[in-house]
Each structure stands twice: as structure tokens, then as C-alpha cells.
Amino acid sequence: MAKDRTQLRREEILEAAVEQFTARGIAGTRAADVAKSLGVSNGLIFYHFESKNQLIADAFAFVVDHGLQALWKIVEDDRPPLERMGRALSLYGPDEEATGWRIWLDAWSASLRNDSLRETIVRLNDAWEEAFMALVRDGVESGVFSLTDPELAVTAIIGIMDGTAVQAVVRGQTDRMRSIRRAAARAVTEVLGLTETDKALLLESMSQAK
Amino acid sequence: MAKDRTQLRREEILEAAVEQFTARGIAGTRAADVAKSLGVSNGLIFYHFESKNQLIADAFAFVVDHGLQALWKIVEDDRPPLERMGRALSLYGPDEEATGWRIWLDAWSASLRNDSLRETIVRLNDAWEEAFMALVRDGVESGVFSLTDPELAVTAIIGIMDGTAVQAVVRGQTDRMRSIRRAAARAVTEVLGLTETDKALLLESMSQAK
């Protein structure tokens, strides 16, 4: 099932759109920006997508699908739970520039007026929850994590990560932000109920680049 | 120091603007909407505010100032720390409809392109951190909270609350949301290291309306 010409072009446009959204924000991106960045005509965008709103929704569905593929590769790996958790957390959490997260603040806001985008976001959130839940259960089963209520732990972890991301985007790279980031990482190890050795290990793997 | 005519009008406009932002979103609100809701002319908005961006920034500064006043009233009260924490959390956290939070998702996103708004948001975040820090210290001092690192606890609490708010806005009032909300509230009691009795008390006071 080789992707046909149209399919390839659509994906090219989606990738370019995401790039532009990241750089200019969703509202700040004109259809023409996407076209220009690909060296194609304005009209082509609307040849392949019904409207700008649809392009936005499709673009997010596209990144979400790719992100989730990467996530499941980590979760279903046969490495020890602690390492998988570290990898999942650094995939999820904001990097130093928080570039990847800017787009999500935009998406949250845009989802209030774009139902299909909202559905994509909920799908993403559900998947991450499920993934963290699987990881937490594995860790508890193998005795590395020590906690009583996985759901509570997962909610806390996701909340801490989202919250840190928001701060990271709004505050940028400041001293205050660096200390928040550290505190957040340590709070997660706390939630998981790790031994001191394992805390250090997790922090180590979280601070590594993807 | 009676507020003069101009000052009053400015505040009227700011209030109306916030109302409109909540209902239509920041990007979806036209200067004309604000004017219309007050029954004044379009031009008056620009007589009192230099630009729409400035109106946005000033409107947020306005709600922030009011919110923070309410916050400090709670923090500096002479009630026991547990009760003050409960009150602060229910002031901060999203209510059932999460209406109050929609505007913040918009604000985060808009702050990426509005520096003065960004500064307001950082000021707000700093103030909440300071407030929670004070509450946590008081609670630890009086022996009600049992935790080793206040900064870590505050980062976790704010993260959990922000994260829950994001979910609440995106998911709306669903069953999944209700369970997330419960898990989040309990995760906070966990972070504070409360006794079973105090956990129940805090949950009680958090679930009460403002």
C-alpha cells in the first residue's frame, strides 16, 4: 500500500503546518505561510484541506499519531520499568526551550473553538494516561515503585508535567524556572515512592536529551 | 481618593472585556463586542486604551489584582492552616464548569505574543507560589502537614491544580473528568502528608463552593 501522490502531499503540508504553528502560533499562521514554506501556491492548501480549521485539526491529529507511536515503543519495550518511566517522562516533559509545548498551549486554547481538535487532544490525553498507568502498574508489580493508588499517582504525574510545561512556556529559561523544573522532577520521584538510589537513576534518565 | 470618571469608565470596560473574553475567547472578542456589551461606541474603547493588545493586558492585570486580593485575605486569615489551605485550593482550582479557567488557557497562549500579558501571568504565578509556600510552612510548623521539602510540595500542588484545570477545560464535564478531579484532590492531600482525618477534612472543604 504505497502512499499515493495526494497522500504524500497532504503529509508534506501537515508537517509544514505544524512547523509554522510552532514558530508563529496557530492564530498567527496564515495559510499562505504554510504554502510559502513549501514553495507551493496558496490555493493548493485549500485544494487539499477544506478549511484552515480542518488543516489545524488534521495537523494535530498527525503529530499526535506520531507522538503516540513513539510513546508505545517506549512503553512496550522490555527494559526495566524505571528506565521506561524515565524515557516516557522525558518524551512527555518540556525540554529546555519548551518549544514542543508552545503548540499545546495554543492547541488547548484553540480546542475551545474547534471540536475536532478537542477530540484529538482528549484522545492524546487518554493515551498518555493509559501509558503512564501501564508503566506505574509494571513498576509496582516488580516492586520498584512503592505506592498505593496508581490512578492517583498517574493524575499527579501528568498534572505535575503539564503544570511544569505551562510554567516553562510562560516563564522561559529563567533561574526560577530551572528550580521549578528540578522540584517537579523530584516531586515525580516522590509520587512513585522510589528508593534514594532509584530516585537518582530516574532523575538522571529524565535529564538526558531524547 | 475617589476614583474619577475616567478611572471608573476604564474599569467598566475592563470588566466587560473580561466577560467577553470568557464568553468568546480572547481572539474571538472584537473591540466592538466589548463596546456593545456596555452600550457605548466602538471608538470609546480606543479612547481609553491604546490598542486591543493593551486592553487585553490591562484586563488580565485587573482580574489578577482582584484575585490576589482574595487570595491574601485567605492566607493572612487566622484560621488554622488546614482550613486556609482548603480555601486557597478551592479558590485556585477549577470549579465544575471550569469557566474561570478557560480564560487562562487563552491567556497562556496569548502571552506568547503579548509581553505585557506574559509579565502579568508570571506575577500571578509568583504570587500563588508565595501564598502556597506560606501556607505550607505554616502547616508544617504547626505539625498538621508532614513533608520534608516545601518547595517540592508547592511545585507539585500547583502543577496538579494547573494540570487538572487543563483537563477540566478540554474534557468538560465527563465521568472521566470527575474521577480525575477526585484523584487530583487526593493527590494533594497525599503531598501534604496529612493524617486520614485531616485528609477527609481538606477534601470536604475543597469540595465546597466558594
Add this chain to the structure above:
DNA sequence: CTCCAAACTGACTCATGAGTCAGTGTTGCC
């Protein structure tokens, strides 16, 4: 009461950007 400055009006300009469409180029199938 008079008069001036400040508050206010609303019709206007102007830039912007989504979406259209008539026409051109390209592919690959018969």
C-alpha cells in the same frame, strides 16, 4: 450662565487573510 477640556460618537479607512476559481501543467491509462 459661559466656556473649555475631557468624554464620547459613529462613520470611515485600511490592512489582512481565508477561501474561490478559471485556467495551466502533469500523469498514467487505453
Add this chain to the structure above:
DNA sequence: GGCAACACTGACTCATGAGTCAGTTTGGAG
């Protein structure tokens, strides 16, 4: 190699909404 069908172009329309401005009203100081 001819001819659909599809991919693509780019100049165009059109709605929208921020911001302007010349003129009008108002309120309060003298």
C-alpha cells in the same frame, strides 16, 4: 499519442475587525 482526471497556480473577491478622526455632548470651574 491522445485524453481524462487529477494536481496545481496565482490573481482575485470579500468579509472582517482594528484603529482613526472630525465632529458632538457633557460636566463642572469660574
